Amino acid sequence: MSEILDQKTQLLENLKTYFGYTSFRLGQDDIINSVLEGNDNVVIMPTGGGKSICFQLPATVLPDLTLVISPLIALMKDQVDGLNAIGIGAAFINSSQQANEHNEIFTEVVSGTIKLLYVAPESLTALKGIVDNVSISLIAIDEAHCISAWGHDFRPAYTKLGFLKNRFPSTPIIALTATADKATREDIIKQLNLPNPKEHISSFDRKNLSLTVRSGTDRVKKILDFLDDRPNESGIVYCTSRKGTENLASKLATEGFKAKAYHAGLSYNERELVQNAFINDDIQIVCATVAFGMGIDKSNVRWVIHYNLPKNIEGYYQEIGRAGRDGLPSDTLLFHSYADVMQLQKFALDSANEEVQLAKLDRMKQYAEALSCRRKVLLSYFGEILEEDCGNCDICKRPPKFFDGTVHTQKALSTIVRVKETENMATIVDILRGSQNANVIEKEYQNLSTYGIGKEASWKDWQQYLIQMTNQGLIEIAFHENSRLKLTPLSKKVLFEKQKVQLAHIVTKPEKILSAKPKTKKADTLFEHLRELRLRLSREADIPAYQVFSDAALKEMERERPMTDDDFSQISGVGKRKMETYGYDFIKAIIDFNKSKRVSPKSKTPTYQVSSDLFLEGKSIDEIAAIRDIQPSTVVSHLCKVHESGTKLPLDELISLEDLKAITKAYAQLEETEALRPYFDHFEEKIDYETIRIALTLLKVSQ
Ligand code: ADP
Ligand code: ZN
Numbered sequence: 001m002s003e004i005l006d007q008k009t010q011l012l013e014n015l016k017t018y019f020g021y022t023s024f025r026l027g028q029d030d031i032i033n034s035v036l037e038g039n040d041n042v043v044i045m046p047t048g049g050g051k052s053i054c055f056q057l058p059a060t061v062l063p064d065l066t067l068v069i070s071p072l073i074a075l076m077k078d079q080v081d082g083l084n085a086i087g088i089g090a091a092f093i094n095s096s097q098q099a100n101e102h103n104e105i106f107t108e109v110v111s112g113t114i115k116l117l118y119v120a121p122e123s124l125t126a127l128k129g130i131v132d133n134v135s136i137s138l139i140a141i142d143e144a145h146c147i148s149a150w151g152h153d154f155r156p157a158y159t160k161l162g163f164l165k166n167r168f169p170s171t172p173i174i175a176l177t178a179t180a181d182k183a184t185r186e187d188i189i190k191q192l193n194l195p196n197p198k199e200h201i202s203s204f205d206r207k208n209l210s211l212t213v214r215s216g217t218d219r220v221k222k223i224l225d226f227l228d229d230r231p232n233e234s235g236i237v238y239c240t241s242r243k244g245t246e247n248l249a250s251k252l253a254t255e256g257f258k259a260k261a262y263h264a265g266l267s268y269n270e271r272e273l274v275q276n277a278f279i280n281d282d283i284q285i286v287c288a289t290v291a292f293g294m295g296i297d298k299s300n301v302r303w304v305i306h307y308n309l310p311k312n313i314e315g316y317y318q319e320i321g322r323a324g325r326d327g328l329p330s331d332t333l334l335f336h337s338y339a340d341v342m343q344l345q346k347f348a349l350d351s352a353n354e355e356v357q358l359a360k361l362d363r364m365k366q367y368a369e370a371l372s373c374r375r376k377v378l379l380s381y382f383g384e385i386l387e388e389d390c391g392n393c394d395i396c397k398r399p400p401k402f403f404d405g406t407v408h409t410q411k412a413l414s415t416i417v418r419v420k421e422t423e424n425m426a427t428i429v430d431i432l433r434g435s436q437n438a439n440v441i442e443k444e445y446q447n448l449s450t451y452g453i454g455k456e457a458s459w460k461d462w463q464q465y466l467i468q469m470t471n472q473g474l475i476e477i478a479f480h481e482n483s484r485l486k487l488t489p490l491s492k493k494v495l496f497e498k499q500k501v502q503l504a505h506i507v508t509k510p511e512k513i514l515s516a517k518p519k520t521k522k523a524d525t526l527f528e529h530l531r532e533l534r535l536r537l538s539r540e541a542d543i544p545a546y547q548v549f550s551d552a553a554l555k556e557m558e559r560e561r562p563m564t565d566d567d568f569s570q571i572s573g574v575g576k577r578k579m580e581t582y583g584y585d586f587i588k589a590i591i592d593f594n595k596s597k598r599v600s601p602k603s604k605t606p607t608y609q610v611s612s613d614l615f616l617e618g619k620s621i622d623e624i625a626a627i628r629d630i631q632p633s634t635v636v637s638h639l640c641k642v643h644e645s646g647t648k649l650p651l652d653e654l655i656s657l658e659d660l661k662a663i664t665k666a667y668a669q670l671e672e673t674e675a676l677r678p679y680f681d682h683f684e685e686k687i688d689y690e691t692i693r694i695a696l697t698l699l700k701v702s703q
Contacts, residue, residue, distance in 0.1 A: 007036050007061045014060045015053075018086045020553075020575035025050045027202045032058055035138065035174055040165075040197040042144070042188060043176040046204045047321030048299075051176045052079065055140035059115045060088060062137035067127075068118045070142045071155055074275065076118040078297050082547050083116060087577035092118035093126055106130055121157035136171050139164055141192065144175035148187035158191075165193040173197075178318055181382075204317070204382045208324045208626070209332050211374045211393040213367075216337025217460065219307060220251055226305070226333060227257065227285075229618075232528075233302035234278070237287045238319055240308040240340070245287040248307060252285055259285035262292045279544040281535055290315060298544065299326040300551040305333045309340040309368060311347070312360035313381045316367075326552040329623050336368040338425065338463065342483060349480070369471050371400050371504050392622075405503025406494065408457070408465055409474060413491050415450040416475065424483045429454075429462040461506045468503050525617050526558045526593045533589050537582060548582060549573055555627050563591055611638035612649060621654070621690075636690040640697040648701075655694050659687055663695035674700070 011032065015021050024032075027045065031054045034041050045051045056079075059066035070076045076092040083090035091105045091114050108114040109130055119127055141147075147158040165173060175188050175197075189197055214222060223237070239245045245261040252259035260274045260283050277283040279298050286292060287307075304323040310316040316334070324330030341361070348357035363381060370377045375390035389396045415431050416423075423431075430437060431445050434452025445451060454462060466485075469475045474494060476486045493499040531545075531554060538545040549557075553573035562568040568583050614624045615635075625632040636654075643649045652660070663679060670678050679692045 008033070010061045011036075011057060015057060017576045018060060018088055019053065019057070020086075020571070020573040020578060022572065024053075027200060028054055031174075031200050034198050034200075035172055036061070038170075038172050040172055040192075040194040041174045042185065042194070042197045042199045043174060043202075044185065044200065045176070045178060045202040046206055047178045047318055048206065048325035048327075049178070049202055051142070051178075052297075054176065055138060055174050056083065056088065056116065058138060062115075064135040064137040065109055065114070065130075066116045066138040066140060067131075067136050068116055068140045068142060069121055069124075069158075069161065070118050071120060071146050071153070071158070072143075073120065074272075074296065075142070076120070078279075078544070080116075080118055081543055082297070085543060085547050085577070085581075086575050088116065089114040090116040090118065094120055094123050095126070102126065102129075109134055121155065121161060124160075131167075136168060139168065139171055139173045141173065141175040143177060144188050144192075145177040145179035145184050147191050148184045162191050162193045165195075178321065179314060181314065204379055204384055205375065205386065206321060206324070207390070207392065208327055208329050209320055209392075210329065211320075211332055211334075211378070211390075213334045213336050213370075213374065213394060215460070215464070216335040216340065219335050220248070222333075222335075223248075223252075223305060223307075224255060226303075226331075227252075230303060230331075232284070232531075234281065234298070234300055235285055235303035235305065236293060236301060236319075236322060237285065237305040237307050238292075238310070239287060239289060240343075242289060244307060245289055249285075249287040252287070257285055258283045259287060262286050262288040264289065279546075280538065281545045290319070293319065293322045296322075297325070297546075298322075299546045300328075301325070301330070302328075302551075303331040303333070305335070307335055309334070309336055309344065310364060311344050311357070313364050313367060313378065314360075316364065317378065317382075326546075326550040328552055328555065329620070329626050334368060338467065341365055366471070369467060370395060371468075400504035402502045402504050405465065405468075405501045406499075408454075408503060409469055409491075409494050409501040411450060411454050412462075412466060412469060413474070413487060413495050415448070416485050416487060416491075417495075418448045418450050419445070421486045422484055425463065425466050425477070425485060428466065428485055429459055432462055433459055464506045465503055469501070472501070474501065526561070526590065527554055529589055529593050530554045530557055530586065533585060537585060549578070549586075557586065557590065559627055561590055561594065563587055563594075608638035608641045611635050612642040612647065615639055615649060633690055636693055640693055643697050643701060651694050651698055655691055655698070659691050660695050660698065663687070663692060664699060667696070667699055 015024070028050055031041060031043055035054070035058045043051060043054055055066060055068065068076075068079075070079070073092075073094055073096075076094070080090045080092050089108065091108065093102060093105060105114065105117070106129055109117060110133065117130070141161060143153070144158075146153050146155040147161065148154065173192060173194060175192060175194075177184070177188070185199070237245075237248060239248060242261075242263040242265045245263050249259045249261040260277065262271060262274045266274070274283065274286060275292070275296060278286050279296055290310075301323045304320045306316065306319070310319065320332040323332055344361050345358070348354055348361055351357050367374060367377045367381075373386070373389040373396050374393040376386045379386050391397070411432060412428065415428050419428070419431070427439060427445075430440050431448060431451055432454030434446075434455060436446070440446060457465065466475065470477060472490075473488055474491045476488050478484050478486055487495075490499075494501055534545050534548045534554065538548045541548070550573055553571055556571050556573075560567065560571065562571060565579065565583055565587070568574060568587055569579050574583075611624055611628065614627060615621075619627065621632050621635050624635045628635070639649055639651060643651055662683070666679055666682050670682065674696060676689050676692050676696070679687070679696075680689060
């Protein structure tokens with residue numbers, strides 16, 4: 001018992017010494033304690049949640065070897081390099097190594113210098129000499145969903161892992177995955193023969209990921225706009241087809257971005273090259289099919305775009321999860337097009353378990369077409385109920401406005417009746433808009449009484465309205481029959497029983513909102529200096545940049561400006577080994593930067609000035625709040641204060657014209673009061689305090 005207590009004290013010490021962290025993330029310590037108590041554990045945590053530490057940290061206090069089963073060589077190599085860089089002995093075994101390499105590793109395992117040994121399930125037999133001769137304290141099975149044929153990354157060799165429990169009945173096993181569904185979880189437990197495992201299911205909420213969905217028209221232009229605000233940030237664009245990845249990568253390259261395609265059609269070497277260049281920050285953007293990303297732990301992926309609609313929410317969530325593993329604000333953008341849905345429907349119809357696939361696609365579609373908080377939709381898929389709207393999705397930031405769409409709906413439904421439910425969506429829209437295309441004229445649809453009765457809305461808007469009607473159960477799409485549109489029992493109520501329908505206005509151009517950033521070129525900030533230093537050091541050491549320090553650690557250095565060894569050691573992510581290896585260079589860079597800017601030590605800079613400097617560097621309100629660990633509302637109050645004191649800031653980028661006009665009007669009505677509450681009440685809480693504050697500041701200063 002006291003041994004366990006000693007282990008626990010040692011844990012926290014090792015967390016700081018090796019990993020440089022002073023506290024656990026939610027869930028980690030329960031899991032680790034359970035491991036040390038000798039239980040078998042099944043851990044479900046989203047990508048980026050911090051699964052690795054759940055076996056890596058115990059490995060540092062356990063007496064004998066921790067064996068890690070992992071599916072991909074790249075993933076193993078990444079983790080092993082990372083462990084060695086922080087002073088924990090680790091190695092991996094795979095089929096490409098020679099017998100003498102195996103012997104060397106074996107000797108180190110016996111001597112205890114190697115605490116973690118990684119192996120692919122296919123190579124377990126190569127371990128025979130080791131497992132017969134050394135004690136194993138813990139077995140970790142990473143990406144454990146690979147065991148399940150239900151899952152999306154099935155690996156046959158994983159199904160053989162059941163022997164481990166029989167062979168080592170008293171050695172605890174920890175199985176980890178980011179795939180949450182119940183069938184997979186049960187499969188993992190059953191196939192691994194875990195008699196009585198503890199299950200740990202973490203929240204799947206990744207608050208730092210913003211969620212945005214936009215229509216699939218003009219995707220490339222929209223992507224270029226998106227990138228404009230993110231000149232140096234790493235990101236991944238997922239496309240369905242190989243060709244899609246190549247087209248996009250070359251378009252982005254012509255625009256001057258360092259972008260490359262990645263897909264299963266490339267040779268192993270080509271893929272390695274792209275992946276390594278991305279990891280090492282030599283390439284900014286990878287346009288990839290789903291094959292990309294599973295094998296990498298790059299923590300500073302700042303954004304993920306889905307060029308095409310993914311076929312299910314599991315895949316989508318795992319892919320967006322590759323952004324922002326370091327916990328900093330990161331953006332995700334999904335393009336939703338009707339053509340993608342049609343194509344995915346077709347794939348699903350041709351597949352073995354058609355029904356499951358169609359049902360999953362349907363949930364994906366519901367997410368993309370949601371008119372209420374998207375995070376709620378997403379988390380509900382994983383069985384999690386979010387009490388409040390998230391505030392970090394496009395719907396929360398700009399809730400759709402509804403109008404009485406009964407007449408629109410009646411027009412559409414009547415048209416479907418007139419063509420006897422034989423036509424698809426595109427033709428229905430053509431008829432509504434009075435199009436003269438060949439198809440319409442050939443079928444003499446110009447003689448229908450509904451021909452041209454929908455000219456008030458554009459083609460694209462009509463298409464969106466029809467999709468909304470479909471989602472509301474007013475129209476059924478017969479996918480098996482050329483996607484013709486059919487009426488439903490509900491549509492009859494609208495046509496004949498005066499049932500009303502609400503439709504959401506189509507937003508074509510998003511206005512700038514709170515998270516929008518002023519455009520800037522590469523900024524002359526301490527962060528950029530540290531980032532360059534990191535890149536240089538990582539090249540010298542031939543390791544990925546994020547293995548030197550994470551973006552989160554660099555941000556904290558920028559904020560705290562540590563100039564002594566002691567202060568530098570306090571930064572989260574700085575352990576003993578990193579302090580010794582990199583402390584000097586980074587501290588020197590910070591001191592030099594301060595001198596060049598003649599910045600007095602941090603405490604002397606007024607706090608509101610720090611916020612406004614970050615704002616002028618192009619950071620969004622949310623980012624500043626995250627960097628400074630203060631509330632967004634506090635950031636806004638800082639910016640307003642600076643603006644009022646005479647340093648003009650581009651505050652108007654933070655407020656829509658519409659809101660500004662409304663508040664200007666209220667300003668007069670409320671006798672120019674500067675208290676915020678009366679406005680909040682006046683707008684029935686529909687305009688938030690921050691927006692009111694910004695508007696009042698703009699009004700006061702312009703007077
Ligand atoms: P997963 O395997 O679940 O996708 P990782 O284990 O790669 O996630 O962890 C994601 C990131 O979070 C890594 O950069 C890791 O160093 C960091 N991290 C993990 N645990 C902590 C912690 N307790 N405090 C701070 N950062 C952490
Ligand atoms: Zn939301």
